[in-house]
Amino acid sequence: MPWRNISMFEARKNFILESRNKHKNLTFRDLCDKYNISTKTGYKWLHRHQERGEEGLKDLPRTPFSCPTKITENVKKCVISIREQFPTWGPKKIRAEMINNFAYFPPPSEGSIGNILQENNLTQPRNFRRHVAQTAPLAKCQSPNDTWMYDFKGWFMTGNGAKCEPLTVTDGFSRYLIECKHMPRKQGIDVWNILERAFLEYGLPTKIRSDNGPPFASLGLGRLSALAIKLIKVGITPEWIEPGCPEQNGRHERFHLTLKKETAMPPATSILLQQEKFNQFKKYYNERRPHEALNQVTPSSIYVPSQNIWNGKFKSPEYSEEYEVRKVGKSGNIGWKGQTFFLSEMLYKEHVGIKEINMGLMGVYYGPILLGKINLNKGFKRL
Numbered sequence: 001m002p003w004r005n006i007s008m009f010e011a012r013k014n015f016i017l018e019s020r021n022k023h024k025n026l027t028f029r030d031l032c033d034k035y036n037i038s039t040k041t042g043y044k045w046l047h048r049h050q051e052r053g054e055e056g057l058k059d060l061p062r063t064p065f066s067c068p069t070k071i072t073e074n075v076k077k078c079v080i081s082i083r084e085q086f087p088t089w090g091p092k093k094i095r096a097e098m099i100n101n102f103a104y105f106p107p108p109s110e111g112s113i114g115n116i117l118q119e120n121n122l123t124q125p126r127n128f129r130r131h132v133a134q135t136a137p138l139a140k141c142q143s144p145n146d147t148w149m150y151d152f153k154g155w156f157m158t159g160n161g162a163k164c165e166p167l168t169v170t171d172g173f174s175r176y177l178i179e180c181k182h183m184p185r186k187q188g189i190d191v192w193n194i195l196e197r198a199f200l201e202y203g204l205p206t207k208i209r210s211d212n213g214p215p216f217a218s219l220g221l222g223r224l225s226a227l228a229i230k231l232i233k234v235g236i237t238p239e240w241i242e243p244g245c246p247e248q249n250g251r252h253e254r255f256h257l258t259l260k261k262e263t264a265m266p267p268a269t270s271i272l273l274q275q276e277k278f279n280q281f282k283k284y285y286n287e288r289r290p291h292e293a294l295n296q297v298t299p300s301s302i303y304v305p306s307q308n309i310w311n312g313k314f315k316s317p318e319y320s321e322e323y324e325v326r327k328v329g330k331s332g333n334i335g336w337k338g339q340t341f342f343l344s345e346m347l348y349k350e351h352v353g354i355k356e357i358n359m360g361l362m363g364v365y366y367g368p369i370l371l372g373k374i375n376l377n378k379g380f381k382r383l
Helices: 008-020 028-034 039-057 073-085 091-101 110-119 188-202 226-234 246-263 271-287
Strands: 147-152 166-171 177-182 207-210 237-240 324-327 333-336 339-342 351-358 361-366 369-375 379-382
Touching (some): 008 028, 028 039, 073 110, 147 246, 166 246, 226 237, 324 333
Parallel strands (some): 207 237
Antiparallel strands (some): 166 177, 324 351
């Protein structure tokens, strides 16, 4: 049979005609073999011809009769509604929101959501320079309350010209926003009042990380400030990034970008209203906004208060038996091995620990903080 010399449609017509020719001594299988088709295909063409005549012998369009993955109008409306409610959210967060709160709609892929946003002019130009949050060489956060982070967000002006500069405190592991409070002053006592309330509500972190600016740190001995000394006496280790390395507090820096975008673009018309925006943002950020670093779950779903409860009292640091303990005098001096060494007047009445860290070299500590090193021949070298 010269199959390729005629069209498929003509070949099928000939197959139907021969199948009806009872004079030829051919079985149906032999006829199918003659046309180089399976018996299943032969019966298919017989069935189509019986139902639709010669029209049934033509090739059907390749477009599927149904598309189970086609995005319905209701799903599109859901995507658009979420984006209108949360204008800063991209496809990842919108998809997470649909999974978490709109389970009756099958969530499209992130790419499909991006297409829906683009089709409805809901996309925004994006700067693809990504801010990478790094923590090395400081301690890693393995669980909630391992390390809190705090800092002042850069100031901005409210609508009535008032200067707003909030203090922010976050948990490094869960990204939970512990506090976001406008500070009329940036003094240590004011920051401490905020921290004190947080400690009483959430318990104590193991460490708290900051940059090297006042009131978090000082240019004095061991970078200790009055605020840092209070933290040590509460039982918290102050942790400072290396000078000129803001990326070591990258998680908190990245949080400030989100805070600015969500609360200060544009700002409120007054400090009072701006603080209200901060309060609303805190609830939204902790309980509603999916966080990409947390696999699109919220900080509140991960954070738990610390089991290290603070009783509201200060306690001087204690030292193990490997330390020799000295009390700092009024002039900021300590005596050791018949010599007098000046430390800092800020440590008056506080106890420091001295232990050998190398042959003939002694480290001087205030709690967990190494203040400097004593060499009996060269004196005290501060850090």
